Amino acid sequence: MSRIGRAGFKKQVMFVLTISSFIGALIIGGAVYFFETHQVKKNAAYLIQNTTRQAAVMLNDRLNLVFTQYNKMTDKTSLWRLVNQTYQEEDSPQKYKDILECYRDMKEIYSANSEIMDSLYFATSDGTSIPLYKDMIFEKRKINLEDMFQKNYEENYGYYWLNKHEDQVFPTRKPRYVVSLIQCFKNTKGEAAGYMVLNFKSSYIEKLLEKAQISENGYMMLLSDDGFLGGTHVEEKYRLSEKTIREILHKENENMEKEGFSIYQVPLEINGWILVSVVPVGDLVSSSRQFLVILGITILIILLIAGIFSLVSASMITRPIEKLTERVIEFQTNQNVSFPVDKNMGYEMRILAEGLSKLKERVEELLRQVKEEQEEKSKLELLIVQEQIKPHFLYNTLSSIKQLISMEENQKAEDMCEALSRFYRLGLSDGRDFITIQEEAEHVENYLLIQRYRYAANFDYSINIADDILKVKLLKLSLQPLVENAIYHGIKKKEEFGTIVISGYEENDFIYLKVFDDGIGMSEEELKELQTAVGRGKVREESNHFGLRNVNHRLKLYFGEEAKLVFESTYGMYTQVTMVLPKTKGEKEC
Structure with missing residues (x-):
């Protein structure tokens, strides 16, 4: 008898769960998820990668424009006369003219690119310096040439790019952050005799990166071996770890997935830095209205199927449960209620009735123990108060x-x-x-x-x-x-x-x-x-x-x-x- 009851109840439950889960979730939901989501991610990845390339081209062109104007200045003999220090005492008027010409060239670069240029600074080993910084009053500071020549400029024809850092050439009361292009000049003897510093506004580049809306929580960063620019206002949970940043710098892959992010990278031609777009994997499908509509329809269909089979199975499984439910409700107001076990019940219902009967006995025992413990605790607290006094x-x-x-x-x-x-x-x-x-x-x-x-x-x-x-x-x-x-x-x-x-x-x-x-x-x-x-x-x-x-x-x-x-x-x-x-x-x- 118990074996028949056990098998019958189990088949009823298995029938309802198998049909509704299989038809609703597996066929409709599975097909929508695996095919539609894959296509949406593919399309989103293509758009983000294309946006990253466009941003890299635009940033590269903007920096290259300044770099081209600067190269014209470095081709002039006035700058190299200052570097080589070929003046005699009677040539002091010529040296003054060369300084003025260099200043005018620097001013022309600054004026033509004021929205991105922060400052320019030229100095030689004989103490000649030409500062150009117009926005704020800066503190004068003597700069050690040896510190400027510690970098290995030979790797890039005497140029060195320095990522976002606090400006030490034109220090101000309120710290300013710049991106710098530094060039070391050598005289005819091959000795380091001068340098030029072009400071770009890091805020301008960051705003340029922020304008590129790649996704709801995505952002762009400019990476180099000495640091990064961008992504500072991003929530902590969306930031890349130092390990991942190092991996991006040492790999040439355009795309990768790390730590739950899709990462797209494009190198800048002008300095080899890498423009990186970081997008949480969830963002790749979050903007797809079509996917949400299909998913909503899928859920409705699954709910409809589940509802139909629930109605069919409810009459078969709820009748004995309702009897036990009435007993439980009555037990809330009358603790003398019992939970009789009927032999005609199914196997599961008999186990449930026996469990409720034992639970009732256990609850009564626990209530008695709690009452005794509360009385003991109250007595103990009173005795403690007396002990304190x-x-x-x-x-x-x-x-x-x-x-x-x-x-x-x-x-x-x-x-x-x-x-x-x-x-x-x-x-x-x-x-x-x-x-x-x-x-x-x-x-x-x-x-x-x-x-x-x-x-x-x-x-x-x-x-x-x-x-x-x-x-x-x-x-x-x-x-x-x-x-x-x-x-x-x-x-x-x-x-x-x-x-x-x-x-x-x-x-x-x-x-x-x-x-x-x-x-x-x-x-x-x-x-x-x-x-x-x-x-x-x-x-x-x-x-x-x-x-x-x-x-x-x-x-x-x-x-x-x-x-x-x-x-x-x-x-x-x-x-x-x-x-x-x-x-x-x-x-x-x-």
Whole structure:
């Protein structure tokens, strides 16, 4: 019977899913996606590549126009007389005329190309310089010729192109970024004797690249070995990595796909730099209206087919589910509702009914546990508040302060008042449940200072906690009960001078906080009794070990079963309590 029911229900579901998925998604959606999307990507790639070539030609022509005018200037003898320094003392008028002619040529280049030219600068090794910069006031700066000749100009007939950089030739208060063409001039002896710097406005070139709208999120960049220009205003997720940029510079492929981008590159003839168009692969099909229309029609057809088969199959599979649904709705208002299992149900429906019945039992059990835990937590929080206030401790401390004042021990009384104030301020901690180990140590130190005054310095103490755990979070009032236990059950019963040592460190991803006292200690029977009492789950105020049980219960409640208190003691010698906390959980509370 169960095998028949199982096969029948499975066939019904398989029929509906197979027919609607296969006919709708595979035939129509698959055909549209694989054929139409491929064609759209191909067309978009062609348009972007063509736009990149046009932009490269336009930029190359614009730079070449300036370069052609500049070459005419370098052919003149006036410039080379300045480079070779062939003047005698009586030739100073000729040198002045040559400087004026060079200046006029530079000015002509600047004026004819003012929209792209930023500045020009010519200098020789004998100190002659001709600056041309008209837009802003610049700071005068002596330029070292040796720095200008460090580049290997021989590779390109004495020319060197420098990609986008901050202008150091004409420094201004507001930094300007330029693209530079630098030429080194050598005299007849083959020595470097002068140079010319043509600074182009990087902003002009960037605007030229931004005007080329290649896609919604695509952009153009001008790459060279010493940097790049463009793409600075692009979102971080659309930027190329340095690894990909290096790969573009060292490969001659026109097109490539990297990091989810289609990359098209065209070299500039004038300097060999590469104009790159970067387009997210998703943009190649995002602008295709035809694709969106076909995809929309495909979705509608799939939905229509799925709707028809849903109507056919609904009457076969929903009838038993509706019965269980009514039971679930009734269970929301009446927890006594049961989920009977009918033998005539299909296999899947019987499993579902049995699961709901077990789930109901589990929910009832969880509600009972939650109610008990909330009651326990509320009781624990109330006891913690009472522990923070400690009326008898406050009364005894105030009484000690009064006694000190009566004995005219005003400084001790003042110190004790200040320690009491800090003790309660840190104890209350603005209502926070967690404070740092550093704050808890300070709270304990104030407590120990008060107790030393009260017991006439009958004990000494030291606190040694590693610096690397001071900022780890800890439940407040975790250490103080351990210290209090050391005083009242260790040092005080010893009836002679004692020592308390508090230490803390990290080891193997656990935090260890230890409280040691050389008090009266405990026998083996007393130690076992203490361990048993502290390990109990419930916390009762009337317990002899309420403080320690409270700490242990709170640690396990917030940090899990890995947190614990470990007790060591030898009667007549010492007692040590070690608090063990998982470090990762302590850090999450920060």
